[in-house]
Amino acid sequence: MNAIDTEAARWIERGDREDWSAADQTELDAWLAQSPVHAVSYLRLYDAWHRADRLAALRSVNAEAEAAPARSWMLLMRVAAVFCVVAIAGFAAIDYLSVPKDQFFQTPVGGRETIRLSDGSTIELNTNTALRIRASADKRLVMLDRGEAYFQVRHDARRPFVVQAKDGRVVDLGTKFSVRDGADHLEVALVEGSARFVSDTTKAALLTPGDVVVATADSMSVTKRSAQELSDALGWRRGVLVFDHTTLADAAAELNRYNREKIVIADPDVRRRIIGATIPVNGVEAFTRVAQQIFGVHVEKSGGEIIISR
Amino acid sequence: MVERNESGRGLTGIYGAGALMAVSGVNAWFIREVLPLEAALMQFLRRCVRDESDAADLRQDVYVRVYEAALKQIPNPVRPFLFTTARNMVVDRVRREQVVSIEAVADLDELEIALDEPGPERAIAARQELRRLQAALDQLPPRSRQAMMLRKIEGLSRREIASRMGIAEQTVAEYLASGAWVLAEWLHAPPEKKP
Numbered sequence: 001m002n003a004i005d006t007e008a009a010r011w012i013e014r015g016d017r018e019d020w021s022a023a024d025q026t027e028l029d030a031w032l033a034q035s036p037v038h039a040v041s042y043l044r045l046y047d048a049w050h051r052a053d054r055l056a057a058l059r060s061v062n063a064e065a066e067a068a069p070a071r072s073w074m075l076l077m078r079v080a081a082v083f084c085v086v087a088i089a090g091f092a093a094i095d096y097l098s099v100p101k102d103q104f105f106q107t108p109v110g111g112r113e114t115i116r117l118s119d120g121s122t123i124e125l126n127t128n129t130a131l132r133i134r135a136s137a138d139k140r141l142v143m144l145d146r147g148e149a150y151f152q153v154r155h156d157a158r159r160p161f162v163v164q165a166k167d168g169r170v171v172d173l174g175t176k177f178s179v180r181d182g183a184d185h186l187e188v189a190l191v192e193g194s195a196r197f198v199s200d201t202t203k204a205a206l207l208t209p210g211d212v213v214v215a216t217a218d219s220m221s222v223t224k225r226s227a228q229e230l231s232d233a234l235g236w237r238r239g240v241l242v243f244d245h246t247t248l249a250d251a252a253a254e255l256n257r258y259n260r261e262k263i264v265i266a267d268p269d270v271r272r273r274i275i276g277a278t279i280p281v282n283g284v285e286a287f288t289r290v291a292q293q294i295f296g297v298h299v300e301k302s303g304g305e306i307i308i309s310r
Numbered sequence: 311m312v313e314r315n316e317s318g319r320g321l322t323g324i325y326g327a328g329a330l331m332a333v334s335g336v337n338a339w340f341i342r343e344v345l346p347l348e349a350a351l352m353q354f355l356r357r358c359v360r361d362e363s364d365a366a367d368l369r370q371d372v373y374v375r376v377y378e379a380a381l382k383q384i385p386n387p388v389r390p391f392l393f394t395t396a397r398n399m400v401v402d403r404v405r406r407e408q409v410v411s412i413e414a415v416a417d418l419d420e421l422e423i424a425l426d427e428p429g430p431e432r433a434i435a436a437r438q439e440l441r442r443l444q445a446a447l448d449q450l451p452p453r454s455r456q457a458m459m460l461r462k463i464e465g466l467s468r469r470e471i472a473s474r475m476g477i478a479e480q481t482v483a484e485y486l487a488s489g490a491w492v493l494a495e496w497l498h499a500p501p502e503k504k505p
Binding site: 002004005006009010012013014016017018036037039040041043044045046047048049051052053054055056058136137138139 | 345374377458463493498
C-alpha cells in the first residue's frame, strides 16, 4: 500500500462520515486536482467502497449485528437467504441495490428546482442552494450545505427522513417544512404535520404547524406564525417575494439572494424605511422604481451594484 | 438549473465518498470502463515483474497515463489502449532497469492476440458480486473486518461502531480506511493463487 493509496483511503473514510462539509469537499477537490495519481487512486477506492454497499443486502436477514466476526460459511448462508428474499421482492429490491446512494443537487443564484424522490417526497430548492441526498435502507438523509429548501415528505416510520444543516437537524414525522441556512443561523418553518428539531449544541423541540425555529450555534428559539405569514415567507415557491412592513434594508438583502446585481443601501435613514410589496424574485427594477417613486431616493448603477441613496 | 444526468439525478464532479460523485465525465468512464479490466491488467503485470508491489506501482503508472489521455480524448475502444500503454511501460522499465523477468518478452507478443478478445470481466451478476465482496471481507484482519461489517452490513455510524467494539472512533476510522484499501485490491484484481 503506497503513500497515495493510504491518503486516498483516508479521504474515502472521511467522505463517508455524516458530518462531511462543503469545506471538506473543497479540500478534497484541491487534493484530487493536485495530481492524476491522486484521482486514479481515489476512483479505484471509491468504486470498491461503493460496491461494498451491496453488503447491506445481508442485513435484512438478520437484523441483529454480530458482536464477533461471522465465519465465511455463515455469511454464505445469509447470501443464499438474501437471494430468496430478492427473488420474492422482485425488481424493486434489485433496483434498490443497484441505485447509486448519493446524489448532489444545486441551483445557481436566481435558480429554482424541484426534485421528486422515488418515495413520493419532493424537495424544492430555492436560489443558490446545494444539498446532498443519501438514501440507505434505514434512513433518508438530506444534507443542506447551502441555501434554502422546502420539503414535502412522504412519511415512512421505518425510514425516517432527516434534514441535516449547520448544527441542527430536522427529523420528519410526516410533514411539509422549509429549512434555510442563513449567514449565522438556521431557520426551520413547519407548515404542516409534525417534525422534531434537534440541535447539536442546545436542545430538541417537537414542532407543530406554524412553528418557526431560529437556531444559532448556541441558542434556539421557537415562535408561532400565522398560515398567511408562512405562506408569504414561502412566496419564493411561486416566484415572488412578499414584503409586509419590511425595512428597505431587509427587502434589499432578500432580493440580493436571488440576483447577481446587488442592491446597496448605505444611508441609515433609507435603510429604515418601511415597505409592503409583492415583487418577482428577479424584480430588482420594480423594487428600485418603487423606492424612487415612494421615497424619492436616488438610484445609480455602478460596477454591478445598484446604489440607493438619498 | 440543476445539473442532471440521463436518469434525472443531478450530479456534479467528484464528491466525497459517502457523498457521491463521480458519475460524470472521465471519472465515470474510468470506473465503468477501465477498472473492470484491472484483473486482466494485473495478470499481465504480475508476469512481467516478480514483486507484487512493483506490479501495483506499474498499474498506477498505467492508470495515470490512461487517465491523462482520457482527459484530452476518451480512448475507444479502451482495452487495446490500456494494454498497449501497459506494454510500453513495461518495455520502458526493461530498458531502464533489470527488474523485469525474461518471460515478459514472450508475453508481450502473446498480448497482441489478447487485445481483441472481449473481456469476461464485465457484467458480474449480483450474486457473484456478493460472493466476491465476502471473499474480500475475509481478507481483512478480524477487527477491521468487524468494523467494515458493522458499517456496510449493519449501517452503524462511527460512534455506534466505536461503542459496540469498545474502541475509539479514530481507531474505527483507521479500520475502515484500511478496509477500503483491501477491498479495492480484492474486488478489482484478487491475487492469483500461488502454485
